[in-house]
Amino acid sequence: METRQDRYEGARENKLNQLKELIDKSENIVFLGGAGVSTESGIPDFRSGEGIFNQESGLKYRAVDVVSHSFFLEHPEEFYDFYKRKLCYPGALPNKAHKALARLERQGKLKAIITQNIDNLHQLAGSKNTIELHGSVCKNFCMQCGKHFDLNYVLQSSGVPYCDRCGGVVKPNVTLYEENLEHDKVDAAIKALKKCDLLIIGGTSLTVYPAATFVQFIKHGNIVIINKSSTYLDLQAKLTIHDSIGEVLDFVIPKRRTKKQIEAAKQLKKKEEKARIRSEKRLAKKEAEAKEKT
């Protein structure tokens, strides 16, 4: 007899196969991800029950107040105390989700990753086109002379890191509250979104600006959501999977291309070659006709 568990498993399998098919059919995929992508690497998110904003900050200030531009300027000591403890994870490694997305990029299907995360894990997994909307802990600069510093420099300094060239305060290139996002990043994200034929949204509850507004640039219905909890877009999306993003992506993005995919790529190449020859012939014919007339 079919049990509830069987039905649940059946529904899950069905959804995963649907996602697989969608990925198969698409040629220009964009992934939009949030903190949930990195929780499986041991990095806490901000807003969930165990999230950074709900943890004890260890300071007399609330965590949510510490990560603001004015706080950074007024209390750099306290900012860095919190920042180094709660926002930097130099030992974290890419998980199944990061690795699967890097594979999908290598297969030529994934054109961009737009992430709200600052942990550098997509790059560490091998992804090339990653748009870090909120910056990265790996990029730091002197507020006075602009010199760049890596994460080690920040972590190894005691308290506030100062520039070894001019003595200025070093600031992480991470977007704090009250700060604007970099225009060129937002532009690049919108450009990628407008071109995509499939948008996969993962590990984000879609409450953070600007990710929440990005969906308006998608003019087709091919939106897939993979998130443990529900989002406001669940009903609008073509497919919604409430599950571990690492498990889902690892399952639907094969480690190697299947025979079917290799064959499909060959057929496509043949087709393109035929089309090219046809158009060359047409052009030659037109030229010949034009010559005859003159």
Ligand SMILES: [Zn+2]
């Ligand atoms: Zn400097």
